[in-house]
Amino acid sequence: MNTRIDAWQLHGHSALITGASKGIGYATARELAGLGANLLLVARDEDYLDQVCVELTDDFPGIDVLSFAADVSEAEDRMAVFDWIADLQTPLSLLINNAGGNRPMATLDYQAAEYREIFERNLFSAYEMCRLAHPHLAQHANAAIVNVGSVSGQTHVRTGSPYGMTKAALHQLTRNLAVEWAIDGIRVNAVAPWYIRTQRSEPALADADYLDEVLDHTPLRRIGEPEEVAAAIAFLCLPAASYVTGQILAVDGGFLSYGF
Template identity: 45%
Template sequence: MWNLKDKKAVITGGTKGIGKATVLEFLSLGAEVIFTARSEEDVKVFESELQKEGHKAYGLVSDVSEKAGMEAIVSEVKKRWNTLDILVNNAGINIRKAALDYSEEEISKVIAINMTAPFELSRNLYPFLKKSGKATIVNVASVSGSLDTNTGSPYGMSKAGLVMQTKNLAAEWAKDGIRVNAMSPWFTQTPLTEGLLEIKERIDPVLKHTPLGRVAQASEMANVIAFLAMEKSSYITGQNISVDGGISITAI
């Protein structure tokens, strides 16, 4: 059971950072994967690399915040498998600004991609997840959903909403054999954070207040996502697992 052999999985935002690491982890554990991203070039290059290695991995260009992107994912699942065991809602964005500096469009964009898109994709893929009988959804949230991390209010708001969405769907869909959990990362070495991690005055306080004294690697997040997707975690649902080096347990 410490594997994902023959499991069918969709992973959004799958060509970079935590999403890419999750694709690689799932494939190493025997899963078949449809991964999505907005960049056609990124999708083609990654898909080619994986298929040359003999993996059952299929890339799809999709913006999960748009109806057409959502429909493309549903169509691909229906055509390729007509069932779905695992959905990883990983795609996300951030715009770091002071609260008064955001435009309405920027606020809407962050919330649409980080919170609304996972909800709509989960709803749209629900028939295929139910058909599995033992399906799991893993939402990639953030420590910023429960703590102020100086990363922008809309981001924190969207991730907090995603955690609550996780709890609600876990309760509602348990009867359908669908488990729903969230994984909340702390600072992780990814393309989304690399610029920030290079700013000494930002990263030094992070390292100082993180008990493990370092930022995470994307693979460390992927490991937890894989566990939550496995049948080994079959009695875990509605939970938000903080993978944060201990930052959430200390006040100083």
Template identity: 40%
Template sequence: MYLPSFQLNNKVALVTGAGRGIGRALAIGLAEAGADVAIFARTGSDLEAVAGEIRALGRQAYPFSVDVTNREQIEAAVSAIIRETDRIDILINNAGMNIRSQALAVTDEEWDTIMQTNLKSAFLCSQIVGRHMQQREYGRIINIASVAGQVALRTGVVYAATKAAMIQMTKVLALEWGKHGILVNGIGPWYFKTPLTEKILNQPDYLAEIIARTPLRRVGELEELVGPAVFLASDAANYVTGQTLFVDGGMTIYGF
């Protein structure tokens, strides 16, 4: 048989920033593929809503209100998940934010907030969960980067720096941890309809510019990120590591 399994039956996944937008879509998509899903977010009402959707699919949900820039909170939640499930097979580092400041206007507070939320959180979660994965000699880590980490965009210099760093961190972790059976990959989205992008996508001139630079001539739908994530989390990607898959409608063919 040459067709590998894309199913995630009996797997346990952890998704950060899972309360809304991309994280919510990925958490529900992993559940649809058969995984039980632990979800991290700061807003309790969002967590419970997503947990309810996961459970409606017949899967287990483990919601945790966690500040993913705080090592102690992450460690406590990860320990609780492992006590409950015995393992974490899949980690998706999705938590992120942006402040669209021009370079000369960036404040120290903005720099620190974006760096910690986007980059530090992904490293802390990878380090803490990765230690557990090394003990089991198995793991799948997926970092949600951005096309902004590959090409220059008007998204803000600090956001772009964090996403470029995530792409490089993906490569280094893949290199270090491959011998332990841990695959580390990334997904680099272009514009998708999320609460984070809703305001800017409602600006007709900016939306027209985005579409003009996208060969598929539209922004992405959240469900179009689920397939790549399930692929990278499944046995179908057993020989794929250190890569960032750009899900961008072709945008990175020529930049913006």
């Protein structure tokens, strides 16, 4: 056995990924599968999720790929996800809280229902998924949670204040759980992406002037790819990262370090 090679693999792990059918979630599923992890994929669109499940099963025949359609911002759906996992009797060792959404506008323009929906989707869902996953993760010798935050949780970007608030709170949840749950053998980290080329970001980036402005504030002078965020998430899941917890890893092309 080569322990150093084993430290960079995820054989024997099962990863629950929310928002798994597109963008960063889908790229993360592919990345973790390539490292040997079995996949438990959750997303709202059942038909699309089924297609993704078939595709990943074909591409990674050595692993198990299972899916469950659910909206994790809904309490009933979250409970259904963990009833499904209990019925599978699958030992859960990795949780990737990726599901989220946004509705950017000026602070004074939000209706209460609109900003509360953003909190439910981005923050409360992850909080409750962590709590529900804890008994499962605590049974594994090398468990990890990775929350998908955002640079908007660390500085002002034009995403609207509720989105930034939810991501800042998600980062702090990451730090709190890392300290609380270290005794249970659960590491908790987050990634904080800047602009990543996904369906959600394409409308904004289609504005050539806005794109130029984004690139002017990004030292690497390009938009990130979902696979680059997935690689950072995968690292935080690996045994090689066994002494890393409570960290917010920016995947931002240098944006947060830019300054004047």
